[in-house]
Amino acid sequence: MTVRRQVRLAVCLPGDGDTAARPDQPSGSPIALASFEQPARTAERGLFDFVLLSEGPRRIDDLDATGRPEPLTVLNALAGVTERLGLAATVPTALTEPYELARRLATLDHLSGGRAAWHVATSADTFTGADLRHDGSADRYGRAAEFVAVARRLWTSWSADGVSRPFAHQGRHFDIAGEFGLPRSPQGHPVVIRAGDSDQDRESAAATADVLLTRHRPPAAGRSVRADVTRRLAAYGRAPEDLKVLAGVTVVLGDTAAEAQERAVEIRRQRITPQRAPQLLGQAWGVDLSGHDPDGPLPETDPVPGPGTAEHRTRRLTLEASGRPAVVGTPETVAAELEAYVREDAADGFVLVPHHTPGGLDEFVDRVVPLLQERGAFRTEYQGATLRSHLGLPDPPWEG
């Protein structure tokens, strides 16, 4: 009798449809702490590994984006209302510098007692809806890779007995020197998360990440992703368990299979609102189509080429239109499906993208988590204090 493979669970906030559904939401700002605190508490009650906040501010001409909360600031506040839950921020490398971001991440790790994680967003990520626009760097993967390397260097620049040691880094994208402002944090290095489905995304993850977020696929396709990642890891001298692969899923529950299907259809219909449809189309066309009749024909003009390749636009539109892949069923069938997916090595676990926060997450924690626990596939209490310990990742070694 072997121990069942453990399912890893995390949740992404805001969930799917939250931004689209914003105008219809009852009073209360999406920025108010309560809108994050409640699902974070629920995720901790459900013994999840971490909560992942999607992207914050981007560009000045994108007011919608600037109105978003700043993820690391939210997570520091959440550190005060949770005790064990991992706290992951999506932070693009494009608009910041390694010294500043490494310092803010190390601060979160200190203040949370070792629960910080960083989703390294390059502008090609599709997972959390991070945008597809160009970040101004011709070599965004190269810059991101060097960025992560510099951050890791800064995180461990102090000696084991708490003495700051000077660093100097001279690379293609960064040329910096000085002393880092914080001692080694509780996790050594905050957990590094990459997301994406391209070769480059997988290669970056295999080279430096602790967690890879991918699309949810049929089990056979998931297994081949996992195998591909394992091959890439070996090239960097890393073991398969050094990188956790989590698939993004939206779960729709019902008391019966038929009820679950009905709810799934309804959720898809709600996602593409009359306001949302022209917006999505506008993104694909490269022009503002906000006045376009959502029930009318396609625009008469051709799509405008511009930054962000046509391929990406097409893929994004298709993704949005098809809806996020969902696991639909009763709590029993959903638990069985998730458990089998991990047992068959199609992934190490899942990042839930709730369709309605917090309701969707509460339902999952109350109805599905206990069934996973009954199957022996999910923890019944947190064993350690840090996110690395939740994920079963080793602490990075001391250097020098």
Place this chain on the structure above:
Amino acid sequence: MSARYGRGLLHLAAAIDRPGSFDAVSYVELAQLAESGGLDFVTLDDSFARPGPDALAVLSRVAPATRRIGLVPTVTTTHTEPLRVQAAVATLDWASRGRAGWRIDVSTTEGEARLFGRRHAAPAAALWQEADEAAEVAARLWDSWEDGTKLPRPPQGHPVRVVDATDGQARPTAARYADVALVRVADPAQAAAVRGQLRDRAAESGRDPRALRVLVSLLVDLGDGEHAAEPGHGGGGPRPTAQGPLYRGGPVDLAELIAAWHAADVTDGFHLVPVEPRRDLERLVNGTVALLQHRGLFRTFYPGSTLREHLGLARPAHQYAVTGGTS
């Protein structure tokens, strides 16, 4: 000149800096202590030039552990992206339900410039010009989000802007943008003169000078018992030191000094920076503040819930017209 504006309520703030502390508990403890004394706000300094955690992050962690006290981290504008800065400050305002401020500062050293890959630091005047722009960008963005829509403004409209106006280079920024100006001076006449100058400059730039609070910032060393160990020092006022004006004496004499300066209407209040954080803040709250409260000179509870309310500052109206069709 002070008669033009009339004497307002006394405002008190304290620094909760703890060099060498990186854990949350150290800071939460001090902020809660300051809150038990009804202080307007706490400050936490920040600089890339010395070890320490990110101050805005620390006060975000403090926010859910406190209920009323204002939270004012130092935010430097030299090597940071203005968009990110405004988003972080606005988010702190949300997380604290309207208690956020930001103490705008610049990074002047070559060492800090090297951390960001820059060969040389720009001159201070240029850095303060940039700080002005960062304050302006933030104000414009916050005003572009309308109340009651899907992108509401931060709870205070504009989180409170604090500028240390001791340095002449910072005074134009303070006069144009600060809701609270800090001045490190050891002498009451000097305090009155700087406040007068700041108010005049604020009026010149089109602001209501009554909407600017000027607080005298002093280092305090309360290690010497109830009264000043050196006769005349505590009662005689702070002395200039290399680190800034320092008050050394007992909590009772400090209360006398605060009461006297406020009665003479040379300042709107004090920002006190403990030399020994835990010890001095405790003596400040349980000694000095308790005495001022007993004499009816300082609030015994928070009548308001936002930092602007503590400071007696109105929630700012929209500064810029909003383009049509959205209301």
